[in-house]
Amino acid sequence: MSYFGEVDLGPSFRPFDALHESLGFVPNLFRAQTLLPRVIEAETGLAAAMLWKDQALSRSQKELIALVVAAASGNTYCFTQQHQTLRSLGLPDHQLDQIVRDRHQAGLSRPDAVLLDFALKLAISAPWLSREDVTVLRDHGFANESILEAILVTGLTNFFCTLSTGLGTSPDFAPRAIAASQQATLPDKRIYVGGTAGPYLDAVELSPESFPPFAFFRERFGLVPKIFRAQTLRPDVIEAEADVVRKMLMPEDMLSHVQKECIFLVGSAANLNTYCVAAHCEMLRAMGISMEESDQIAIDHHQADLSDANKCLLDFALKLTARPSEFGREDIELVRHHGFSDEQIIEAVAATALNGFFNTLQMGLGITPDFETRHVFGPKGAHLSPTADRLAEGAQVDPDAELVARVQDGDLDAFENLVARHSRRVYRTLMGILGNIEEAQDAMQDTFLKAFQHIGAFQRRSKFATWLVTIANNTGLQRLRERRHFESLDEIPSEADEEFRPRQVRAWTEDPEELFSQAERRDLVERELMKLPAKYRVVLVLRDIEQLSGAETAAALSLGMPAMKARLLRARLMLREALAPHFASQAKRMGR
Amino acid sequence: MITCDEFMTELGNYLEGDVALEVRRQLEHHLSYCQTCEVVYDSALKTVKIVTDSGSFDLPEIAARPIREKIMARIRKGSTP
Numbered sequence: 001m002s003y004f005g006e007v008d009l010g011p012s013f014r015p016f017d018a019l020h021e022s023l024g025f026v027p028n029l030f031r032a033q034t035l036l037p038r039v040i041e042a043e044t045g046l047a048a049a050m051l052w053k054d055q056a057l058s059r060s061q062k063e064l065i066a067l068v069v070a071a072a073s074g075n076t077y078c079f080t081q082q083h084q085t086l087r088s089l090g091l092p093d094h095q096l097d098q099i100v101r102d103r104h105q106a107g108l109s110r111p112d113a114v115l116l117d118f119a120l121k122l123a124i125s126a127p128w129l130s131r132e133d134v135t136v137l138r139d140h141g142f143a144n145e146s147i148l149e150a151i152l153v154t155g156l157t158n159f160f161c162t163l164s165t166g167l168g169t170s171p172d173f174a175p176r177a178i179a180a181s182q183q184a185t186l187p188d189k190r191i192y193v194g195g196t197a198g199p200y201l202d203a204v205e206l207s208p209e210s211f212p213p214f215a216f217f218r219e220r221f222g223l224v225p226k227i228f229r230a231q232t233l234r235p236d237v238i239e240a241e242a243d244v245v246r247k248m249l250m251p252e253d254m255l256s257h258v259q260k261e262c263i264f265l266v267g268s269a270a271n272l273n274t275y276c277v278a279a280h281c282e283m284l285r286a287m288g289i290s291m292e293e294s295d296q297i298a299i300d301h302h303q304a305d306l307s308d309a310n311k312c313l314l315d316f317a318l319k320l321t322a323r324p325s326e327f328g329r330e331d332i333e334l335v336r337h338h339g340f341s342d343e344q345i346i347e348a349v350a351a352t353a354l355n356g357f358f359n360t361l362q363m364g365l366g367i368t369p370d371f372e373t374r375h376v377f378g379p380k381g382a383h384l385s386p387t388a389d390r391l392a393e394g395a396q397v398d399p400d401a402e403l404v405a406r407v408q409d410g411d412l413d414a415f416e417n418l419v420a421r422h423s424r425r426v427y428r429t430l431m432g433i434l435g436n437i438e439e440a441q442d443a444m445q446d447t448f449l450k451a452f453q454h455i456g457a458f459q460r461r462s463k464f465a466t467w468l469v470t471i472a473n474n475t476g477l478q479r480l481r482e483r484r485h486f487e488s489l490d491e492i493p494s495e496a497d498e499e500f501r502p503r504q505v506r507a508w509t510e511d512p513e514e515l516f517s518q519a520e521r522r523d524l525v526e527r528e529l530m531k532l533p534a535k536y537r538v539v540l541v542l543r544d545i546e547q548l549s550g551a552e553t554a555a556a557l558s559l560g561m562p563a564m565k566a567r568l569l570r571a572r573l574m575l576r577e578a579l580a581p582h583f584a585s586q587a588k589r590m591g592r
Numbered sequence: 593m594i595t596c597d598e599f600m601t602e603l604g605n606y607l608e609g610d611v612a613l614e615v616r617r618q619l620e621h622h623l624s625y626c627q628t629c630e631v632v633y634d635s636a637l638k639t640v641k642i643v644t645d646s647g648s649f650d651l652p653e654i655a656a657r658p659i660r661e662k663i664m665a666r667i668r669k670g671s672t673p
Binding site for chain 2: 412415416419420423424427428431432441444445448449452501502504505506507508512513518521522524525526529540541544545547550565566568569572573575576579580583
């Protein structure tokens with residue numbers, strides 16, 4: 001039972017097998033999300049990596065952390081679930097209730113009680129957590145691996161609590177009343193730390209060249225964020241997190257990536273998370289949202305240049321983050337009223353929950369920001385640092401807006417018009433990826449059919465052309481992956497971009513285009529482009545042939561701006577290398 | 593004074609016309625005496641122009657029309673958005 005309908009995913013849906021295996025049943029929490037199976041896949045992967053087995057911490061220690069965090073969050077669904085799990089692991093009812101009431105008088109070992117102190121402080125007052133709290137754990141015999149697991153499980157419980165509140169799931173067992181805690185969990189306001197005084201834990205070096213999740217992050221974000229580098233003691237967890245990013249954040253089929261980044265941004269600001277706010281502002285910048293606009297969304301999204309629907313969506317995420325006890329069915333109805341589908345609302349809930357997970361993780365690890373921070377967070381909230389530039393930018397005008405609106409009203413002729421306008425662009429993108437005429441023409445049909453299928457959900461946050469090129473890109477990539485022998489755009493780590501050094505250093509003739517006819521130049525460029533690896537070919541096609549802006553190219557490839565720039569330069573230099581023999585100054589003598 | 597490595601680090605932004613005035617001045621000064629970087633920069637700029645003007649991977653109308661017709665036929669036969 002939840003706010004959302006359940007669909008049958010069939011007997012072959014593997015995440016449900018994993019749940020049967022680990023818990024003996026499929027909790028309502030996951031049944032409530034069957035409209036969006038990719039989200040369930042990501043979530044169960046996360047839980048499997050962190051919670052359901054003995055690792056550095058025993059399963060009981062981890063389930064106890066989840067129990068006290070759920071109790072402190074007042075979340076009956078998760079509390080009942082944890083209570084039941086711990087009973088099945090052999091802990092009696094009365095001890096469980098006593099642990100919630102007073103963990104230091106509940107027959108736990110001193111280290112286990114201290115472990116729960118740490119988890120509670122992280123869950124309830126993360127910005128006040130300090131290196132000292134980590135030291136206390138070390139003094140009680142916990143090593144880096146165990147402390148990392150405690151942080152992860154606390155974050156995961158926060159994630160599940162937010163999910164269950166947002167989805168409105170009824171408990172899977174007779175609901176347990178949460179015993180009143182006799183211990184203060186209020187922060188000591190005098191030592192506000194802000195979550196960036198670390199890193200508190202040791203990590204090992206992993207390289208993007210040998211660890212695919214890091215290659216994935218570098219491709220997407222232009223760097224491997226420190227939040228992932230700080231968890232290298234658990235590569236399996238980082239893999240699960242990369243999968244979550246891939247399945248929950250990147251897809252554009254329900255909410256757009258921009259909408260989800262905005263949800264992360266307001267949630268991170270509400271959680272006073274300097275690191276995550278800086279990271280999501282940077283992501284939004286890479287997707288064409290100006291820093292000023294991101295600042296405004298972080299500080300007060302009501303004053304930002306957003307549609308009413310998007311403001312409502314962010315109200316929804318903010319309430320779920322900051323005031324979960326007040327959240328209810330009426331909040332779901334409100335976003336439905338603004339036209340969001342149930343799939344989109346589920347995705348909004350999942351994104352809000354995921355943000356809570358990463359916020360908790362970051363504060364627990366105490367990592368310093370990857371990017372310049374433009375916001376100063378204190379115990380009372382956020383304000384802009386005084387140097388932040390606040391120039392406003394004009395809104396983008398989409399030349400296809402009217403046609404898109406007509407298609408959304410069911411006008412097929414309008415869609416035919418869009419196909420005619422954009423077919424060459426889509427074809428070139430696909431040629432850039434696939435390098436084969438027949439396949440590109442075939443994939444072009446798929447692209448337009450997919451665009452038609454999803455245009456109802458297109459929110460117009462980006463230009464239609466950018467959205468369409470993103471679909472073409474994904475369609476092309478899908479085909480490339482199916483061709484196993486061929487190189488993928490993002491899954492095979494490339495040599496480090498910085499290692500590329502120009503070798504041809506003879507000067508070029510003054511006017512190289514004079515040397516060849518237009519047709520010869522086209523043949524030459526096409527021939528040399530075809531020799532480039534697909535990831536370099538496609539960025540050249542989008543930026544230099546399609547002439548998309550840098551931000552549009554990055555958005556279409558779902559890349560961060562730094563990653564796109566690095567790839568573009570590399571591509572241009574590789575092509576320069578290939579063309580040099582034809583255009584270097586003595587070529588003039590050979591003529592055409 | 594900047595090194596060739598530093599020049600190469602900024603080359604991407606420089607080609608995109610996306611560097612602050614002070615950086616631009618340093619890059620241009622470097623180009624004034626470094627023949628190798630001058631050649632790389634000049635030929636990279638020409639490469640971009642050649643690619644942009646090449647008309648590569650264009651889909652001729654004679655090939656595009658039947659594909660568009662196929663797409664619309666499938667859409668008209670099938671679903672609504």
